[in-house]
Amino acid sequence: MRAVIYARYSSSSQREASIEQQIEKCTDYAERNGLVIVKTYADKAMTGRNDDRPNLQRLLSDCSKNIFDVVLIYAMDRFGRNVLQSLENAYIIETENNKRIISITENFDDSSMGRFFRTLQMATAQMRSDDMSERIRLGMKYNSERCLYNGGGVPLGYKIVNQRFVINPDTAPIVKMIFELYAEGVTVTEISNRLNAQGAKTSTGASFNKNSLHTMLKNKRYLGYYIHKGNEVPNAIPQIISDELFEKVAKRMEANKRAPARAKAKIDYILTTKLFCGHCKKMMTGFSGKGHLKKVYRYYICNGTKERPKTCDKKMVNKEYIEDLVIAECRKLLTEKNIKRIAKEVIAVSDREKDTTNLKCLKKALKENERKHNNTIQAIMESDIESVRKALGEQIPALEEEHKEIQKQIDKEERLFLSLSEADIIFFLTSLKKGNINDIKYRKLLVNVFVNKIFLYDDRITITFNSGDEPVTLTDKLLSELEENGKSAEGLFFEKSAPP
Ligand SMILES: [Zn+2]
Numbered sequence: 001m002r003a004v005i006y007a008r009y010s011s012s013s014q015r016e017a018s019i020e021q022q023i024e025k026c027t028d029y030a031e032r033n034g035l036v037i038v039k040t041y042a043d044k045a046m047t048g049r050n051d052d053r054p055n056l057q058r059l060l061s062d063c064s065k066n067i068f069d070v071v072l073i074y075a076m077d078r079f080g081r082n083v084l085q086s087l088e089n090a091y092i093i094e095t096e097n098n099k100r101i102i103s104i105t106e107n108f109d110d111s112s113m114g115r116f117f118r119t120l121q122m123a124t125a126q127m128r129s130d131d132m133s134e135r136i137r138l139g140m141k142y143n144s145e146r147c148l149y150n151g152g153g154v155p156l157g158y159k160i161v162n163q164r165f166v167i168n169p170d171t172a173p174i175v176k177m178i179f180e181l182y183a184e185g186v187t188v189t190e191i192s193n194r195l196n197a198q199g200a201k202t203s204t205g206a207s208f209n210k211n212s213l214h215t216m217l218k219n220k221r222y223l224g225y226y227i228h229k230g231n232e233v234p235n236a237i238p239q240i241i242s243d244e245l246f247e248k249v250a251k252r253m254e255a256n257k258r259a260p261a262r263a264k265a266k267i268d269y270i271l272t273t274k275l276f277c278g279h280c281k282k283m284m285t286g287f288s289g290k291g292h293l294k295k296v297y298r299y300y301i302c303n304g305t306k307e308r309p310k311t312c313d314k315k316m317v318n319k320e321y322i323e324d325l326v327i328a329e330c331r332k333l334l335t336e337k338n339i340k341r342i343a344k345e346v347i348a349v350s351d352r353e354k355d356t357t358n359l360k361c362l363k364k365a366l367k368e369n370e371r372k373h374n375n376t377i378q379a380i381m382e383s384d385i386e387s388v389r390k391a392l393g394e395q396i397p398a399l400e401e402e403h404k405e406i407q408k409q410i411d412k413e414e415r416l417f418l419s420l421s422e423a424d425i426i427f428f429l430t431s432l433k434k435g436n437i438n439d440i441k442y443r444k445l446l447v448n449v450f451v452n453k454i455f456l457y458d459d460r461i462t463i464t465f466n467s468g469d470e471p472v473t474l475t476d477k478l479l480s481e482l483e484e485n486g487k488s489a490e491g492l493f494f495e496k497s498a499p500p
Contacts, residue, residue: 001272001285003035003070003102006059007042008078019044022074025104030072033283034303038068060089063097070273075105094448100273147226147236155221156203157240165226165237172240174200178216179241183248188213217249269300270323270444271454277302278457280312287316300456317456327443329463330450334433343425359410366406373399 007022017025019042030037039062041055056079059071071093073079079089093099148163157175159168174195181191192208202212221227223246226236241249269286277284280302287301298319304312376399380392432449435442452464 001035001070001283002038002068003030003072004039004041004059004062004068005030005037005072006056006078007040007074008053008056009042009044017074022078025074026072029102029104032281034285034306035070035072035283037072056089060092063093063099068099070100070102073101073103075103102273147233150228153203155219156216157222158237165221167238167240171203175216175222175240178213179222179245179249182213182217182252183245185252188217214253217253220246222246268440268444269298269319270440270447271300271326271451274447274451275300275322275454275456277304277312277314278455278460278462279314280304281455282312284314284317284456286319314456315458322456323443325461326451326454326463327437327446330446330465331433331437333450333465334429339426339429339433342429343422346425347422362406362410366403366410369399369403369406373403 005023005026007019007026009017009019009022023040023042027037029035041059043053043055062068090101093101147165149160149165154160154165157168157172158165160166178191178195181194182188188210192210192213195208200208202208206212216222220232221237222239222241223243224235224237224239226233272285273283275284276282282302282304284300284302286298288296288298291297299316300319300322301316302312302314304310305314305316373396376392376395380389383389383392432442432446435446437443450465454464455462
């Protein structure tokens with residue numbers, strides 16, 4: 001697996017590890033776990049409050065590119081100015097971009113409840129954003145029922161006026177020409193060459209190519225269909241291409257069609273970065289191999305066995321088997337009693353984390369302001385001298401303005417913390433308990449929220465959960481299942497054949 005390192009040093013604390021130390025520790029970890037470092041990002045101390053972290057921004061934007069799978073970090077607090085900013089950035093990396101974060105020291109809050117709090121925060125944030133996309137979806141439905149423009153790209157040949165599709169007299173002739181040329185037998189390559197030579201542009205302002213032309217030639221909107229989320233409403237927008245011409249083009253395309261390359265399904269190894277080899281303590285990662293009759297088998301494999309020469313001889317473990325086992329253990333945690341206990345503890349941690357230094361300062365400033373305000377009022381009331389009363393009175397509006405400003409900042413700081421109530425958490429965990437066990441999204445969420453580390457031995461497995469303090473060891477159960485599965489044709493473990 002490919003990893004990047006993020007290191008940051010701020011001069012605020014003398015006890016902080018230097019950038020070099022952080023990178024060294026992370027590199028060490030990577031070596032021990034068979035991760036390949038492909039890039040290192042580091043932000044040196046910024047003076048004063050200026051804390052832009054340009055390389056953190058670079059890392060965040062690189063997340064959308066497929067250049068790494070894991071972010072190694074010395075400690076979670078490297079990710080931001082405060083706990084919340086760190087959480088937000090961790091959310092971007094893990095949830096929005098599906099990368100993993102591994103914190104080497106995990107001193108965000110060392111308690112298991114602290115870790116659990118962090119994952120719960122992220123999970124609920126994800127739930128909220130799902131809720132948000134639902135609302136956006138509803139708004140789009142409202143629009144599509146009226147055949148209004150729903151955002152997104154506008155096909156070449158149209159423009160949007162008052163949220164409705166109308167013909168664009170400048171570009172509609174280009175669309176007609178493309179259909180006519182193709183129907184006459186001109187190839188898409190030739191058409192795109194001609195258009196580009198004339199300086200014509202696609203709806204997004206790009207040059208034409210095979211793909212954009214193919215998309216256009218198949219677009220039923222040119223027949224007057226309003227299309228949204230698989231729903232097609234005929235005669236809903238102005239028609240640019242006649243039925244006959246569209247039909248002719250479709251027939252030609254069908255004839256020219258080559259079998260499309262089969263899309264490779266993305267397989268999620270949900271235990272990645274959480275599953276470790278019991279023998280050598282290295283990480284176990286996803287691996288697939290073909291068995292008899294070309295059936296694909298998926299496994300987790302100890303990274304030590306991939307090294308040359310091999311440093312470990314742990315056998316692979318069947319992916320479905322180990323994932324199902326871990327999911328089942330997670331669900332066992334979700335008893336009604338446990339849910340209540342977890343909710344209570346998470347609230348306690350949340351309250352502790354909330355009291356950041358920044359918030360403390362602001363609250364102190366607010367108190368100070370209120371004290372001054374009271375004193376000034378008191379002085380006005382006690383003074384017999386008109387001019388003194390007047391001078392004091394003039395200070396009042398400024399103090400009140402300041403009060404408002406501080407209050408605003410406090411609200412902002414507090415708002416940053418998702419204010420989870422005990423009821424919210426109970427609701428969240430209960431819905432996790434009732435979730436569909438086969439839904440990949442649910443399986444991932446469950447593992448991310450609960451599982452901290454899993455060590456796989458030959459005869460047992462230990463799981464540490466984010467919410468608990470004691471590792472859970474599975475033995476008898478595993479052994480009996482191993483025996484049972486070992487006999488089946490699928491084969492639970494398979495011996496890697498020695499290289500010839
Ligand atoms: Zn191993």
